[in-house]
Amino acid sequence: MTVKYKEPAPIVDHLNPLDSMMERFSEAAEILGLDESTYNSLKSPEKTVAVSLPVTMDNGKIEVFEGYRVVHSSKLGPSKGGIRYAPSVNLDEVKALAAWMTWKCAVVGIPYGGAKGGIKCNPREMSVGELERLTRSYTVAMSDIFGPEKDIPAPDMGTNPQIMAWIMDEYSKLKGVASPAVVTGKPLVLGGSLGRVEATGRGVMVSARTAMGKLKINPAKSTVAVQGFGNVGSISAKLMALQGCKIVAISDISGAYYNVKGIDIDEAIAYLKNYSDTLEGYKGAEKITNEELLTLNADVLIPAALEDQITEKNASKIQAKLIVEGANGPTASNADKILNEKGIIVVPDILANAGGVSVSYFEWVQNRLGYFWTEERVNRRADRIMKQAFETVYAASLKYDVSMRIAAYIVAIDKVASTRQLRGTY
Numbered sequence: 001m002t003v004k005y006k007e008p009a010p011i012v013d014h015l016n017p018l019d020s021m022m023e024r025f026s027e028a029a030e031i032l033g034l035d036e037s038t039y040n041s042l043k044s045p046e047k048t049v050a051v052s053l054p055v056t057m058d059n060g061k062i063e064v065f066e067g068y069r070v071v072h073s074s075k076l077g078p079s080k081g082g083i084r085y086a087p088s089v090n091l092d093e094v095k096a097l098a099a100w101m102t103w104k105c106a107v108v109g110i111p112y113g114g115a116k117g118g119i120k121c122n123p124r125e126m127s128v129g130e131l132e133r134l135t136r137s138y139t140v141a142m143s144d145i146f147g148p149e150k151d152i153p154a155p156d157m158g159t160n161p162q163i164m165a166w167i168m169d170e171y172s173k174l175k176g177v178a179s180p181a182v183v184t185g186k187p188l189v190l191g192g193s194l195g196r197v198e199a200t201g202r203g204v205m206v207s208a209r210t211a212m213g214k215l216k217i218n219p220a221k222s223t224v225a226v227q228g229f230g231n232v233g234s235i236s237a238k239l240m241a242l243q244g245c246k247i248v249a250i251s252d253i254s255g256a257y258y259n260v261k262g263i264d265i266d267e268a269i270a271y272l273k274n275y276s277d278t279l280e281g282y283k284g285a286e287k288i289t290n291e292e293l294l295t296l297n298a299d300v301l302i303p304a305a306l307e308d309q310i311t312e313k314n315a316s317k318i319q320a321k322l323i324v325e326g327a328n329g330p331t332a333s334n335a336d337k338i339l340n341e342k343g344i345i346v347v348p349d350i351l352a353n354a355g356g357v358s359v360s361y362f363e364w365v366q367n368r369l370g371y372f373w374t375e376e377r378v379n380r381r382a383d384r385i386m387k388q389a390f391e392t393v394y395a396a397s398l399k400y401d402v403s404m405r406i407a408a409y410i411v412a413i414d415k416v417a418s419t420r421q422l423r424g425t426y
């Protein structure tokens with residue numbers, strides 16, 4: 001029996017990424033004719049863990065932080081997904097991000113389910129010692145959830161290879177065995193993979209190039225605006241520039257920066273590293289607002305910052321022909337229809353930013369083999385995964401006559417649903 005799914009309407013003035021995820025999931029499920037029990041089993045996470053983490057701060061006071069780990073699905077394999085440190089972390093966001101990891105891993109065909117973790121904290125205001133104690137405390141609290149064959153964390157917003165090193169160390173101590181494969185995105189000397197730091201940005205570039213090929217956009221004559229200048233945004237910008245594209249705008253928490261002649265991305269990255277933690281004061285471009293960046297006259301827009309940046313409020317003003325989602329959930333579901341009607345092609349997050357988790361998979365494979373690959377091999381295999389996944393999603397979008405986003409959900413849900421069917425339920 002096929003059922004009509006209608007989730008509660010999203011609260012428009014208070015966008016919730018979980019609503020956005022559920023809307024697309026429901027639409028794709030309906031097109032696929034998913035039966036009700038499968039729908040119900042895939043819509044809720046398998047496991048939701050919330051912990052309180054007391055940490056002694058440098059001033060001697062004890063602060064208690066909220067921490068989460070949500071395992072959305074382990075149908076395709078051990079669950080995989082990053083850990084986010086940000087003041088805005090909340091359970092609905094972590095649930096949405098965990099489900100996106102399930103769909104993402106399924107879209108690119110790597111043998112993982114999806115999970116996500118988060119701690120509500122402000123890492124920019126914490127010392128190295130405080131971050132280390134918080135991370136170790138979180139690892140202890142999650143030691144029965146994590147595991148090389150169970151659930152494998154990685155970096156996400158606000159976390160980095162050093163934090164992954166503490167997780168690996170704490171987990172290994174607790175279990176009494178060296179367990180590099182419990183976490184990915186580690187520093188190279190601890191069993192990290194060559195190419196992992198650049199992997200998400202590289203996948204964004206490969207997705208953008210493939211889509212530009214379909215749209216007949218010549219990179220050498222194209223302009224690109226990139227929102228966000230963290231790991232994903234800065235590497236995407238750098239690699240797009242290397243493809244010959246002109247990067248006309250970039251942004252970070254200090255604001256957006258525009259230069260019609262093109263921004264020297266290496267210079268901007270060097271500025272960030274040498275002078276400050278942000279682009280504040282960067283002289284290579286004129287300052288504009290974040291809203292202006294999103295609606296600039298550029299061929300390609302790469303939102304690589306936060307969720308819900310493109311909404312029904314600004315979608316009609318977007319001028320780009322192509323949007324390639326470096327961030328998770330940068331487009332609220334209420335903007336989808338507007339973008340479709342304008343004929344803007346969106347390479348969705350669960351496809352476009354899957355390069356990171358693909359190389360995480362390679363890191364895990366290398367850890368388990370105890371044998372390490374060259375960067376050339378990592379990149380070649382990751383590029384192949386991204387191109388193949390793009391073609392699969394593109395073909396599904398033609399077959400079902402839907403957007404690339406709904407096509408990606410269809411491909412992913414179909415795979416997870418058939419695995420569930422084969423594994424059975426009692």
Ligand code: GLU
Nearest residue numbers: 081082154155156357360
């Ligand atoms: N946090 C990244 C993502 O959202 C990477 C996850 C991973 O490598 O497990 O895709």
